[in-house]
Amino acid sequence: MVSSLGLGMPASAQDDFAGREQLRASSAEFRKDVIQVTDGVFVAVGYSASNVTLIQGRDGSIIVDTSANPVDARAIIEAFGVRMVRPVRAIIYTHNHPDHSGGAKAFAGSDNPTIYSHQALVDAKPEFGRGPRGGGDAFGTKLPGELFINAGTQLEYGRVTPHTREGFLPPTRTFSGEEETIEVSGVRMQLIHTPGESPENIAVWIPEKGVLLPGDDFYKSYPNLSPLRGLSLRPPEKWIASLERMMTLDASYLVQGHMRPVLGKDEVREALTVYRNGIKTVLDQTLEGIKQGKTPDELVQEVRLSPELAKSPYLQEYYGSVAWTVRGIYADYVGWFDGNPTNIFPLPPAERAAKMLEMAGGADSMLARARKALEAGEFQWATELTDYVLAVDPKNVAAKRLKAAALTELGERQVNATARNYYLTSAQFLMAN
Ligand SMILES: [Zn+2]
Incomplete structure (x- = not known):
């Protein structure tokens, strides 16, 4: 060391070292807890890389996202205890990421639930990703415990119980359009296609309870539009549109896929609004700079959140980064060349x-x-x-x-x-x- x-x-x-200590303090978001959001809605936080939400129905349960693997899923089932009444009538995947979809078999048991997702989850090709280089790992899966703080939106991404596909169950009912209304065990829910962190992301909206589950389109960090681990840009325009769609719902509770939920109408409106604004200002400033012929290296020195946005607890750069977003937008809009002829054939x-x-x-x-x-x-x-x-x-x-x-x-x-x-x-x- x-x-x-x-x-x-x-x-x-x-x-x-203030940044490191702030990151360390953010781990409080992942402390193990089953939180009652409102009547009949519970979320298990901190048991796995992502949250699992339980919605109690008239004669059974509905599960939204399933954690990373069957081991984590069984711990969550135990933590839910008598609150999770069998049979599980439905499982809903907000998106395909393995930390959300790897524990379905444990929740399904022998209940044979209907498994919902957007059709884009079924059609999705595996992420391309960059090959390993110099041992760098954004999730720190093999970092010694004393050096590891957290993985940004989760405490231990694959460190203790890796994601496996063994617990995945393929969706049995998908929709292809913008939204679909379903009723399961007396609970009416709107599934809304909200591409953002992933192209297949859906939000689950329960109007009677005022509960909105945005999947990974919101978490308490600046959004990871252009991840260090090597992915193409997550389209900011689509992410903004999805947040604006969710803002129209006027939800009272926001139960996202990572960290503790946001409770209260004003707080939810504030959270979704600063998130939208945090993406939009970086997009707007970057595009303006591109038009003026600025290079990515110049733009990362200039593009900033407003002081007010920079203070928001929802836009701290624990996971995504403004600078990487600038670079991702630049590459996506105008390609690799920065305009300096020295760099045509360096x-x-x-x-x-x-x-x-x-x-x-x-x-x-x-x-x-x-x-x-x-x-x-x-x-x-x-x-x-x-x-x-x-x-x-x-x-x-x-x-x-x-x-x-x-x-x-x-x-x-x-x-x-x-x-x-x-x-x-x-x-x-x-x-x-
Ligand atoms: Zn996630």
Whole structure:
């Protein structure tokens, strides 16, 4: 483990562990609890990577989302206890992510429930995703316990009980349009197609109870529109439209797929509104900057939430990030080229690095500069300098150690859980390989 102590940092560099401590405090959202939302609606928080909601019907139960796997699902069934009356009449998947759909078999038991989803869940192709590189893992699944805080919207994404598909049951009743009204065990529900965090996401709206389950279109973090783990942009326009559709419902309770629910009409309106505004302002500023010919690197220095939005408890960057959203929108709208002709056919990294090393007086001299940067609290600069050495000599042990130390310092200053996890897992990989 790379120590973050003893680097002789100036005081100015020592006061920015506030982000890490804020992230640590956010774990309170995942404490284990079965919360009664309103009459006949309960949500199990903190038992798995995602929440499971129980809706009591006239002669049985309705389950919305099923947790990550049968082990977690059985713990939740036990926690619901007598509140979950069998038979389970229906299971509703808000979307296909494995942490929401992996425990269905345990809830179904031998009850043979109808299993609802949008048709897009059935048609969805597996996410493409980027292959592993340098041990980086946004979810920190293999990070030692003492370094792990949380995974952004969940406490332990796949760390203790991994997602498996063994507990998944395919939907038996899907809809393809914008919405569908169903009645199960005397409970009338509207299933509304609300693409956002995933293309197949649906919201479940129970008008008689004022309860809205938005799936993953809302959680208490800046939305992850362009995840570090390597996905195409989650279309901001669609996400905004889905939030606006949900705002028209005037719900009293918002029971999302992660973290504790939002209770009270004013609070729900506020939550959905700041979420919509938080996406829209970043989209608008980025598109305006693109029109003005600005590069992604320039735009991430300029695009900001308003001070008021930046203060919102629903827009802290625990999981998504404004800067990554800017980059994702840029790539989605105008592609990879930033407009600078230097970057049409840039030098190969090893060739550029060799020339930089020559200018710096060789690898040892470059590493001495990197060490100085590290000691001065210039961690990003330190890791950029070590990259020149590693581009020419990937096995350079001193460079790997220095880079690991710099990445650790960066990780320890992050409010964003996925960035922290990626920095720290990459640092561990550098030390071990
Ligand atoms: Zn989720």
